Amino acid sequence: MTWLVIALLAAGVALQRLAGMFVGTALIARFPAFERLASLIPAAVVSAVIVQLTFTSKSSLVIDERLAGVAVAGFLVWRRAPMVVTIVAAAAVTAFIRAAFGL
Amino acid sequence: MADADLRVKPDWGVLTGIAFTFFALGVTVNVLVLERVGSEIKTVVAAIVVNSATSELAYLAVRDAGGSVLAALVAGWVVASRFGLLAAGLGGRLQVGRLHRALAGLQSFDPNVGVAVQQPTSHGVMRVFWMVTLAMHAGWWSGTFVGVFLGNIIGDADRLGLDAVFPALMLAVIGNLLRQRQGMTAALAGGGLCAVLVPIAPAGVPIIVSLVGAAIAMRVRVPEGTT
Numbered sequence: 001m002t003w004l005v006i007a008l009l010a011a012g013v014a015l016q017r018l019a020g021m022f023v024g025t026a027l028i029a030r031f032p033a034f035e036r037l038a039s040l041i042p043a044a045v046v047s048a049v050i051v052q053l054t055f056t057s058k059s060s061l062v063i064d065e066r067l068a069g070v071a072v073a074g075f076l077v078w079r080r081a082p083m084v085v086t087i088v089a090a091a092a093v094t095a096f097i098r099a100a101f102g103l
Numbered sequence: 104m105a106d107a108d109l110r111v112k113p114d115w116g117v118l119t120g121i122a123f124t125f126f127a128l129g130v131t132v133n134v135l136v137l138e139r140v141g142s143e144i145k146t147v148v149a150a151i152v153v154n155s156a157t158s159e160l161a162y163l164a165v166r167d168a169g170g171s172v173l174a175a176l177v178a179g180w181v182v183a184s185r186f187g188l189l190a191a192g193l194g195g196r197l198q199v200g201r202l203h204r205a206l207a208g209l210q211s212f213d214p215n216v217g218v219a220v221q222q223p224t225s226h227g228v229m230r231v232f233w234m235v236t237l238a239m240h241a242g243w244w245s246g247t248f249v250g251v252f253l254g255n256i257i258g259d260a261d262r263l264g265l266d267a268v269f270p271a272l273m274l275a276v277i278g279n280l281l282r283q284r285q286g287m288t289a290a291l292a293g294g295g296l297c298a299v300l301v302p303i304a305p306a307g308v309p310i311i312v313s314l315v316g317a318a319i320a321m322r323v324r325v326p327e328g329t330t
Contacts, residue, residue: 001136001139001149001162001163003145005172006148006149006153007152009149009153009158009179010149010152010153012176012179012180013153013183013186014154014209016180016183017183017208017209018190018208020187020190020211021190021211023191024188024190024195025191025194025195025204028191029195035195036321037317037318037321038192038194040285040289040316040317041189041192041289042213042216043277043287043289043290043293043317043320044289044290044292044293044294044314044315045213045310045313045314046213046273046277046290047277047289047290047291047293047294047316048296048297048310048313049213049273049310050294051297051298052309052310053273054267054270055298055301059302060301061301065267066266069267069271073267073271074274077274082116082120083117083119084119084120086272086274086275087123087272089271090264091264091268094266094267095262095263098261098262099262
C-alpha cells in the first residue's frame with residue numbers, strides 16, 4: 001500500500017461521505033418523502049452489514065459458529081439487555097462452540 | 104410515549120460496549136494491515152485518513168487475491184458506499200452549519216448514525232452522534248496503537264469469538280428500530296437482498312442494493328400515533 005494508494009482510498013471514502021451528507025440531504029429537503037426514507041436507511045443498511053458479517057466467508061454464504069453468537073445477541077437485544085452484556089455474550093457463545101466442537 | 108421507550112439511550116453501558124468493540128476491531132484490523140503494509144507509520148496514517156477499516160481490508164483482500172491496484176481501490180471505495188448512505192440518513196436530521204455538517208459527514212459510521220437517528224430532536228441527534236463517535240474513536244485509536252506498536256495482544260480473534268462482536272453490536276444498535284413495523288421491514292428487506300446478492304455480486308454491491316429495503320419499508324402502513 002503506497003502513500004498514493006492511501007491518499008486515493010481516503011479521498012474516495014471521504015467524497016462519498018460528503019456527497020451523502022450534502023447531496024443526500026439536499027434531496028431530502030427537496031422531496032419530503034425522502035425524510036422518512038432517510039430515517040429507514042440505517043435499518044436497511046446496517047441489517048445488510050449484519051448479514052455480511054454473520055453469514056459470509058469471502059463471497060460465499062455460510063452458516064457457522066457466528067450465527068449462534070449473533071442469535072444469542074438477538075435474543076438479548078429483544079430482552080433489552082445492556083449492550084455490553086449482548087456483545088460479550090455473542091463473543092463467549094461463539095468462542096465456546098468453537099472450543100467445544102474443535103472448529 | 105412509544106418513541107421515548109424505543110430509542111437507544113447512550114448511557115455508559117452503551118458507550119463502553121461500543122468502545123470495547125472498536126478496541127477489538129482496532130487491534131485485529133491493524134495487525135492485519137501492518138502485516139501486509141510492513142510500516143507502522145503507514146498503518147497508522149492509513150487508519151487516520153482512510154477512516155474506514157472495511158475499505159482498507161477490501162483493498163488488501165483484492166491485492167492478496169492478485170487483483171490490480173485499480174480493482175483493489177474500486178473495491179475499497181464500493182464497500183465504503185454505505186457510509187454515504189448513512190451520512191444522507193443523518194443529514195436529513197441535522198440543523199447545523201455547513202462545516203459542522205461536513206465534519207459529521209466525514210465521521211458517519213454504522214453505530215453512531217444508527218443510534219443518533221433514533222433520537223427525537225435535531226439537538227439530540229447531534230449530541231448523541233458525537234458521544235457515540237467519541238466512544239468509537241477512543242476504542243479504535245487505543246486498539247490501533249496496541250495493534251501496531253504492541254502487536255496482537257488479543258491472539259486469535261476468531262478463537263475468542265470476536266468476529267461475532269461487530270454484528271452483535273450492529274444488532275444492538277438497530278434493535279429498537281426492529282420493534283417498529285417499518286424498521287423491521289427495512290431490516291428484513293435490506294438483509295434479505297444482501298444475502299441473495301452476496302454470492303453473485305461484486306463486493307460492496309449487496310450493501311448498496313440493501314438501500315432498496317428502506318424504499319420497500321416506505322410502503323408499509325404505519326398505525327396512527329406511532330412512527
